[in-house]
Amino acid sequence: MEKIFLDGESLSFEAVRAVAFGKPGEPEVLLSERARNQVDKCAKAIERLLERGEIAYGITTGFGALKDKIIPASEAETLQKNIILSHAVGVGKNFDIPTTRAIMLIRANTLARGYSGVRLETLELVLDLLNRGVHPLIPEKGSLGASGDLAPLAHFAALLIGEGNAEYNGEILDANQALKKVNLKPITLKAKEGLALTNGTSVMTAIGLLETLKAKRLADLADIAGCLSLEALNGTTLAFDERIHNLRPHPRQIECARRMREILDGSEYVRGFDPSNVQDAYTLRCIPQVHGACRDAIAYAEWLLKIELNSVTDNPLIFNDSDEIEVISGGNFHGEPLALAFDYLAIALSELCNISERRISRLTDEASNSHVLPAFLTENSGINSGFMIVQYTAAALCSENKILAHPASVDTIPTSANVEDHVSMGLTSALKLRQINENLEYVLALELMTAAQGIDLRQKHIGHDKRLGKGTK
Incomplete structure (x- = not known):
């Protein structure tokens, strides 16, 4: 993937991942010809609005509860600069570089659709910064998820006007110093541009997308960890019989059972029917049902993010497909779809964590x-505590996840003098999801380590010549 052309309609998960984690400029991000034309057309429509002296929200008015304050065209540039300076009040640690790069890319993509009113010069500066590796420092906290991610995106936009701080080649610099390092200059924002840069769901979308990709990898790892634990515990594969799952045809349950049969294929550490132990505990027997349901949540988040990734989430939007120019206020900035999906996914990943911890407990408890x-x-218990505290750590992480799994989207606090009277808390949902994912990764690693120790101990009794499954050996 050498080049990515943004058009606001076709950005893929794979492209976001490549830009987020890749070397700046590899792949290079550019605007498609269609996007260039549409962006330029929309920016010129804004110019005509100003010339006519028309009233339009965020262009010739204040913001939020100040929507009825009329701003003269002569102060349009000051208005757009001021929204950046007044809204850049995020707090907390800054986003890491991959997340910041994903934010920049996704924001550029939604602006490239050509309904927001930014100029080509402004959008190309965003892409120049991305391609040359200059990254704004964006604090994690401060977004309500409506109107979009205002505070964090204001920190992103500040770099364009030479304000704030940025990272370049591992060095933290004043914005103007960072721009000079790559032979770029700050710009003066024109009408609507400050609002367009700050108003949208790009931050929560970026985090949610990266965490959904990670969740997919961890779900695969959870299947492998469950299979290795099954082998260490001398479990049976009968519960994964295809006929059982076809009678409850949840697709991802069926797929998980198939994967487990494939992973355990050829294993001499599992048993068939045993009259003295006819069925295993739920944490082993019900892996397809639990893991499969968790994959449903991942799939839902993935489906929703594919829509959001190529959506226009600014407000107001500029429609100028005919000679008439319409500036229409709407609510595409509201993060409710994302917040609900991230909360659902957080609950599912907490469940993956819970069932993994219970398998660790079973591995370490001889009863x-x-x-x-x-x-x-x-084999020397008493003088050696063995893997006792491994389960403690897993339990602590699961407990933290249970607290974090409480939905952020059920909360709302009215803002802007009660004009913005319902918000999504979508970024809070995304940040909680990120922490849950991190905890899950730790717990799965602990399970793999614990199960591997169990295999080593079993080998001493059944012989080192026994084969593990195709996917666990």
């Missing part, structure tokens, strides 16, 4: 595993 494995996975 629960019917003495297949020694207490705490050590």
Whole structure:
């Protein structure tokens, strides 16, 4: 992937990942010819509005509760600069570089659709910064998820006008110094541009997208960890019989059972039917049902993000497909669809974490595993606590996730003198999701380590010549 052409309609997950984690300029991000034409057409429509002296929200009026304050055209540039300076009040640690790059790319993509009123010069500066590796410092906290991600996007936009700080080649610099490093200059924002840069869902979309991609990888890892635990515990594969799952045809449950059969294919560490132990505990037997349901939540988030990634989330929007120019206020900045999806995904990933921790507990508790494995996975228990505290750490992380899984989207606090009287808390949902994902990654690593120790101990009793499954060996 050498070049990515933005048109506001076709940006893919793969392109976002490549830009977020890749070297600046590899791939290079450019505007498509169609986008260039549409952006230029919309910017010229804004110029005509000013010339006519028409009243339009955010162009010749104040913002939020100040919507009825009329601003003369002569102060249009000051208005747009002021929204950046007044709204850049985020707090907390700054987003990491991959997240910041994803934010920049997604914001540029929605502006490239050509309904927001930014000029080509402004949008090309965003892409120049992205391609040359100059990244604004954007604090994580301060967004209500409506109107979009105002505070964090104001910090992003500040770099364009030479305000704030930026990262370049690992060095933190004043915005103007950073621009000089790559032979760029700050711009003066024209009518509507400050509002267009700050008003939208690009921050929560960026985080949610990156975390959904990570969740897909962790779901695959959870299947492998579950299979290795099953082998360490001498579990049975009968519960993964295709006929069982076809009678409850949830697609991702069926797919998970198929994956488990594939991962465990050829394993000599699992058993068939055993009259003395006819079925395993739920944490082993119900892996397809639980993991499959969690994959449903991932799939929903992925479906929704594909829509959001190529949506216009600014307000107001400029429609000038005919000679008439319409500036229409709407609510595409509202993050409710994202907030609900991220909260759902957070609950699902917490469940993946819970079931993994319960398997760790079973591996370390000889009473629960019917003495297949020694207490705490050590043959010298007492003088050695073995893997006792591994389960403690997993339990602590699961407990944290249970708190974080409380939906942020059920909360709302009216703002801007009660004009913006319902908000999504979408960025809070995304940030919680990120922490839950991190905790899940730790717990799955702990399960893999614990199950591997169980396999080592079983080998001492059944012989080192026994084969693990195709996907766990």
